[in-house]
Amino acid sequence: MTAATASPPMRAASSLARRRLDWLPGVLIAWLLLQALFLALNWSAIATLEFHDPDDELRLVQVRDLLAGQSWFDVSQYRVAAASGGVAMHWSRLVDLPIAALVLALRPLIGSAPAEQAAILIVPALTLLAMLALMGWMAARTLAKGERVFPLIALGFAAAAVVQVQPLRIDHHGWQIVLALASVAAFLVPDARRGGWLSGAALAAWMAISFEGLPFSAWFIAVLAGWSLLEPAMLPRLTATMQSLAATSLALFLATRGTGDLAAHCDAIAPVHLAMFGWGAAAITMAAGLRPQSRLALLAGFGAAGAGALALLLAAAPQCAAGSFDMLDPVVRSYWYDNVKEGRPLWQAEPQVLAQYLLPPLIGLWAALTLAQRNDGAMRQWWLFYALMLGGALAVSLLVARSAAFAGALGALPLGWRIAAWLGGMKRPSKPLLRVGELLGMAALTFSVLFPAVPVLAAEQLFAGKAGPQEQPKTLACSVRKAGGALDALPAGDILGPLDFGPNVLLHSRKGVLATGHHRGAPAMRQVIDAFTGPPAQARAIMAANGLSYVMLCPGVQELALYRKRAPSGFAAQLAAGRVPAWLEPVPLPRESGLLLWRITPDGTLAPPR
Numbered sequence: 001m002t003a004a005t006a007s008p009p010m011r012a013a014s015s016l017a018r019r020r021l022d023w024l025p026g027v028l029i030a031w032l033l034l035q036a037l038f039l040a041l042n043w044s045a046i047a048t049l050e051f052h053d054p055d056d057e058l059r060l061v062q063v064r065d066l067l068a069g070q071s072w073f074d075v076s077q078y079r080v081a082a083a084s085g086g087v088a089m090h091w092s093r094l095v096d097l098p099i100a101a102l103v104l105a106l107r108p109l110i111g112s113a114p115a116e117q118a119a120i121l122i123v124p125a126l127t128l129l130a131m132l133a134l135m136g137w138m139a140a141r142t143l144a145k146g147e148r149v150f151p152l153i154a155l156g157f158a159a160a161a162v163v164q165v166q167p168l169r170i171d172h173h174g175w176q177i178v179l180a181l182a183s184v185a186a187f188l189v190p191d192a193r194r195g196g197w198l199s200g201a202a203l204a205a206w207m208a209i210s211f212e213g214l215p216f217s218a219w220f221i222a223v224l225a226g227w228s229l230l231e232p233a234m235l236p237r238l239t240a241t242m243q244s245l246a247a248t249s250l251a252l253f254l255a256t257r258g259t260g261d262l263a264a265h266c267d268a269i270a271p272v273h274l275a276m277f278g279w280g281a282a283a284i285t286m287a288a289g290l291r292p293q294s295r296l297a298l299l300a301g302f303g304a305a306g307a308g309a310l311a312l313l314l315a316a317a318p319q320c321a322a323g324s325f326d327m328l329d330p331v332v333r334s335y336w337y338d339n340v341k342e343g344r345p346l347w348q349a350e351p352q353v354l355a356q357y358l359l360p361p362l363i364g365l366w367a368a369l370t371l372a373q374r375n376d377g378a379m380r381q382w383w384l385f386y387a388l389m390l391g392g393a394l395a396v397s398l399l400v401a402r403s404a405a406f407a408g409a410l411g412a413l414p415l416g417w418r419i420a421a422w423l424g425g426m427k428r429p430s431k432p433l434l435r436v437g438e439l440l441g442m443a444a445l446t447f448s449v450l451f452p453a454v455p456v457l458a459a460e461q462l463f464a465g466k467a468g469p470q471e472q473p474k475t476l477a478c479s480v481r482k483a484g485g486a487l488d489a490l491p492a493g494d495i496l497g498p499l500d501f502g503p504n505v506l507l508h509s510r511k512g513v514l515a516t517g518h519h520r521g522a523p524a525m526r527q528v529i530d531a532f533t534g535p536p537a538q539a540r541a542i543m544a545a546n547g548l549s550y551v552m553l554c555p556g557v558q559e560l561a562l563y564r565k566r567a568p569s570g571f572a573a574q575l576a577a578g579r580v581p582a583w584l585e586p587v588p589l590p591r592e593s594g595l596l597l598w599r600i601t602p603d604g605t606l607a608p609p610r
Contacts, residue, residue: 023140023148027132030152034132034162035125042167046121050479054517055171057503060120062091063099073258079512080502081524082494083546090268090520092209093256095172098123120170127174128165131155134181135412141188142382143417146424151416154364157450158408160357160397172209173405179206179213180406183220184389188382192236199237200244208252211267216406217245219392223385225284225302229295239288242305246281250274264317267519272316276309283308332522335529336499339562340517342402349401351460352453357397357404359452364411365390367418386414419446477556478594480508486589487511493549493599496539498559499528501552514546532560533567536574536581543600551575551584553596 039046051057062075072093078086099119106115135155139148156162164173183202189195203220206213224238253269264272287301313320328337337343346357365387372383390410397404426442429435448455478501480487487509494512495505502516514531515524527546531539539551553560553575563572575596580586584598 020140022145023136024133026149026152027129027136030136030149030156031125031129031132034128034156038128038162038166046167048479049117049168049481051168051507052166053169053171054500054503056169057507058516058518059091059095059171060099060116061503061506062089063096063103064116066093066096066100067103073256073260077506077516079494079506080516081514081521081546082512084524087516087518087521087524088261089518090211090265092172092268094205094209094252095170095175098126099170121167124165124167124169124174127178128162130178131161131165131174131181131409134178134185135409138181138185138188138413139416142379142413143420147417147420149416150420151413154360154416154419154450155409155412158360158405158412159451159453160402160404160407161409161412164405173402176206176210176213177405177409179203179209180216180393181409183217184386184410187237187385192234193240196237196240197244200241200246201248203241204245204248204252207273208249208256208269211269212400212403215396215403216389216392219396220389221245221280223388223392227385229298229302232293232298235288235298239285242277242281242284246274246277249277264320266317266320266323270317272313272320275316276312279308279312280305328519329522329526331529332519332525335533335562335566336517336525337519342400344401346398346401346404352456353401355456356451356453357401357408358394360415360449361390361394361397361404361407361411363418363449364413364415365394367414371414371417383414386410390414415449419449422446478504478554480504480593480595483508483589483593483595485509486593487597490587490599491549494547495550495552496528496531496543496546496548497552498532498554498557499525500559501554501557505552511550514542514548529563532563532572533570535569536571536583539571540581540583549600550587551598554594555596556594 044050045052051060058077061077065077066072075089075091075093076086077089080087102119102122103112103115106118109115110118132152132155135151136148139151143151161177163169164177179202183199183206186195186198186202189198199220203213203217207217221238221242224234224241228235228238249269253274257269262271264270283301283305287298287305290297290301341349346354349357368383368387368390372380372387375383390407393403393407393410397407422445423442426438429438481504487505488511490511494514496514497505499515499517502513505511505513506516515521515528517525519525524546527542531542543549543551553572555576560572560576563570564576567573574580575598580598583601583603585601587597587599589595589597
């Protein structure tokens with residue numbers, strides 16, 4: 001096997017577990033145990049079909065629209081900002097596909113509603129299984145047999161990752177974690193070209209699902225490029241990865257987006273990005289084919305790949321150079337995006353969250369570097385590569401808190417080894433009291449490493465004398481489902497309501513809303529903010545311009561508290577205080593819904609409905 005067909009990593013290591021599935025039973029046991037735990041913890045939400053996050057609700061709305069006949073290539077939400085023609089979402093049909101497929105498969109057997117309920121439980125369970133399977137596969141090829149169960153345990157405690165695969169968690173975050181693990185796991189494939197193509201395909205699928213995968217993908221390519229300069233045997237893997245990334249991105253774009261929307265979007269794969277990937281693949285391929293080959297020639301080729309891609313971006317979509325959210329309206333950014341905790345830098349999080357998301361993968365990074373130092377040959381290269389990938393994921397998570405899920409998942413493999421090594425190094429003294437003391441000490445150490453949020457919270461209570469500020473729960477305090485269809489029984493008309501509550505309205509009723517908390521609808525989001533923070537007359541004018549008939553409030557939603565705090569005399573604050581303008585009349589809804597609803601009075605009729 002030549003260097004052109006086999007890369008340095010894992011020619012020897014992969015043979016240890018090739019064609020063996022002895023790691024699979026451990027994966028299945030871990031999956032069953034975690035699923036049982038997750039079902040128990042989420043049973044109330046499952047029984048009432050109350051989702052953890054508005055994005056999950058809107059994902060199911062998108063699947064329903066697809067099954068109801070909306071085009072595969074059209075991901076717009078037409079019940080959001082209807083007067084403006086709806087909102088073209090940036091989401092991918094790749095995530096809709098498994099949910100829709102399960103609903104279609106189960107519908108003839110158990111009916112429409114049970115099929116949907118089954119699908120939104122099965123999909124996150126399968127996502128978790130994929131995560132565990134990839135972790136088990138990597139552990140079987142890199143760790144001793146007695147150590148392989150510990151990465152599975154560490155992954156089960158990786159809160160930032162497993163929270164994305166809880167029951168009812170059907171948005172794209174879980175699949176992103178799976179693809180991040182898959183891109184790294186493919187480095188273990190001994191055939192450089194095949195492994196590179198698998199890595200490139202995983203990265204391309206990740207970016208097709210969410211452009212959050214771009215920083216990690218860029219780091220992945222940069223690491224391979226730098227390594228190729230030091231060790232030319234890595235060049236075939238780099239070339240194959242870049243070729244696959246470009247080809248798979250084009251195929252997925254055509255398969256999920258089609259040719260109907262070729263605009264230069266900054267928040268999703270667009271033609272300009274396909275051109276950048278294609279240029280990069282072509283430049284790296286040409287550089288790899290140069291004869292005689294030299295580091296200087298390779299460096300020039302890599303430089304041309306990067307410079308050409310950047311030039312394409314600046315020429316075709318200069319607005320994207322600043323990122324997807326930097327173009328937001330300042331008011332929308334201040335009221336909405338800056339208050340989305342998962343989108344803020346990790347160092348701004350509460351101490352217990354910072355500890356939970358940062359400490360385990362940091363220890364994992366230390367463990368990976370330790371393993372690289374202790375090994376040689378293929379194993380040394382593997383652990384060095386793994387440490388670089390984990391370090392990159394940690395760096396991204398420091399900038400965007402939700403990216404901690406990738407670092408948490410990647411950190412589980414070396415962290416599991418570290419815990420196994422600690423346990424294996426126990427002295428096991430002969431005296432019973434000393435043995436019990438050692439066991440308790442090791443248990444405390446292991447728990448603190450896996451779940452550091454607990455000792456951090458305990459320390460806060462001990463030294464501050466009270467608990468720190470409690471984070472608002474993500475579940476909403478109100479539910480349209482509990483209104484028992486009362487909204488649909490009302491005359492036609494769309495609703496002015498809080499941004500984060502919009503998806504709940506769309507999911508459980510046939511009514512539309514002015515906006516939801518999704519950035520492509522920023523103009524309508526600005527109108528919602530202006531309506532709730534301005535005087536009642538301004539709200540009425542905004543409702544008239546959009547043909548809205550109803551105003552809805554959920555008193556317990558955090559967004560309302562923000563409006564009341566920043567605009568104590570605004571429309572939302574007045575409604576919450578019971579000061580309702582004369583042009584609105586209350587609409588009774590079941591008390592258990594928690595909702596407050598008003599409609600335009602007959603003599604205060606707004607613009608004709610659409």
